[in-house]
Amino acid sequence: MKPARFRYYDPETVEEAVSLLVEFGSDARVLAGGQSLVPLMNFRLARPKYLVDINKVSSLDYIRQGDHTLAIGAMTRQRTVETSTLVQEKNPLLIEASRYIGHPTIRNRGTVGGSLAHADPAAEWPALAMVMDATLVLRGPQGERCIPAEDFFVTYLTTCLDPSEILVEIRIPELSRGAGWSFLELSRRFGDFALVGVAIRLTTDGSGICTDGAIALTGVGAYPVRAQSAEQLLRGERLSEALFEHVARAVAKELEPDSDLHASADYRRTVARILTLRGLAIAQKRLSEAGDAV
Amino acid sequence: MNGRTIRSCLLFAVQADQAELTTVESLARGEKLHPIQQAFWEHHALQCGFCTPGFLITAFAFLKEKPRPTQDEVRIAISGNLCRCTGYESIVEAIIAASAAMQEKGGEGP
Numbered sequence: 001m002k003p004a005r006f007r008y009y010d011p012e013t014v015e016e017a018v019s020l021l022v023e024f025g026s027d028a029r030v031l032a033g034g035q036s037l038v039p040l041m042n043f044r045l046a047r048p049k050y051l052v053d054i055n056k057v058s059s060l061d062y063i064r065q066g067d068h069t070l071a072i073g074a075m076t077r078q079r080t081v082e083t084s085t086l087v088q089e090k091n092p093l094l095i096e097a098s099r100y101i102g103h104p105t106i107r108n109r110g111t112v113g114g115s116l117a118h119a120d121p122a123a124e125w126p127a128l129a130m131v132m133d134a135t136l137v138l139r140g141p142q143g144e145r146c147i148p149a150e151d152f153f154v155t156y157l158t159t160c161l162d163p164s165e166i167l168v169e170i171r172i173p174e175l176s177r178g179a180g181w182s183f184l185e186l187s188r189r190f191g192d193f194a195l196v197g198v199a200i201r202l203t204t205d206g207s208g209i210c211t212d213g214a215i216a217l218t219g220v221g222a223y224p225v226r227a228q229s230a231e232q233l234l235r236g237e238r239l240s241e242a243l244f245e246h247v248a249r250a251v252a253k254e255l256e257p258d259s260d261l262h263a264s265a266d267y268r269r270t271v272a273r274i275l276t277l278r279g280l281a282i283a284q285k286r287l288s289e290a291g292d293a294v
Numbered sequence: 295m296n297g298r299t300i301r302s303c304l305l306f307a308v309q310a311d312q313a314e315l316t317t318v319e320s321l322a323r324g325e326k327l328h329p330i331q332q333a334f335w336e337h338h339a340l341q342c343g344f345c346t347p348g349f350l351i352t353a354f355a356f357l358k359e360k361p362r363p364t365q366d367e368v369r370i371a372i373s374g375n376l377c378r379c380t381g382y383e384s385i386v387e388a389i390i391a392a393s394a395a396m397q398e399k400g401g402e403g404p
Binding site: 191 | 298299300301303304305306308309370371373374
């Protein structure tokens with residue numbers, strides 16, 4: 001199938017793009033990498049009257065180091081993040097997760113901002129934003145506003161972006177020195193949409209007691225979630241296999257996934273539990289590796 | 295497009311304005327096959343040929359980035375291309391063989 005008829009615009013600045021969105025409102029869609037939107041248009045599940053292509057807005061393609069954060073422009077290609085030495089140094093969790101996003105060819109065009117703004121319930125970047133407590137920077141006719149990740153995702157394919165706003169940047173904290181981390185995902189075939197994905201980060205004090213932990217899941221509902229009750233079980237405890245089993249079971253209990261064509265709710269809960277268990281072990285191993293390096 | 299593989303089905307023609315496009319037709323030099331094409335031929339890495347342009351361009355771009363890949367790296371790199379005929383083994387072999395041939399010749403391409 002081919003898309004329904006639309007008018008095409010290719011602004012070169014954010015300001016131009018925003019004024020187009022103000023003019024067309026919800027009849028317009030922003031085109032970034034197009035790796036999610038264009039298939040929807042080809043299937044005619046999305047029929048925007050106006051397409052605002054922001055690929056010429058070169059000012060949104062960057063990865064900058066901030067104060068213990070990485071500022072990533074919304075039009076940064078996923079492949080750029082995946083191969084960035086700065087990201088490898090400051091937050092390798094982002095790179096590990098990137099490898100699960102579709103295939104290399106998809107990542108050549110797909111953008112970080114596009115994945116976040118599209119908010120597919122099984123996407124990887126929303127889970128990364130949640131696990132790292134990222135801040136999303138939105139720009140509209142009234143100027144800029146900064147939204148924490150936990151407030152950004154509203155429901156399926158829906159964020160708090162106003163129709164006249166564009167996501168311009170994501171600010172992601174660096175992984176703490178000595179932190180452990182992991183990203184695991186189960187899909188039917190390599191590169192397919194996640195059935196369940198789990199992002200984890202952990203820190204401990206010098207004696208192996210967990211000082212902080214975050215577990216974010218994708219594919220388990222309308223939007224990515226942090227397993228907050230399960231995270232509480234980690235803090236202040238000595239890491240052990242028994243603790244991880246307890247936490248993994250708590251994660252599964254906390255979830256209310258959908259049943260759909262691809263997997264039942266029960267199956268997703270089971271996969272979430274197992275990936276959490278494996279992910280915690282991998283994160284712990286990375287902790288001791290980091291410790292040894294110091 | 296501009297040196298990176300892209301899905302042509304997910305790009306509107308107007309978006310390729312001013313871009314440099316490389317297609318499978320550019321691999322051979324007249325009658326002389328590119329080492330990757332040669333390797334596909336020698337290793338029976340195609341039957342109906344429907345998937346072959348995609349695999350050739352994917353391999354071409356991949357070997358530029360990674361001239362001496364392992365089998366696993368090849369499998370991951372081509373994971374976005376589907377073949378209904380060959381079962382992939384011969385495709386992986388062909389790409390590995392091409393990488394060796396290209397190393398010897400010091401790299402070749404359009």
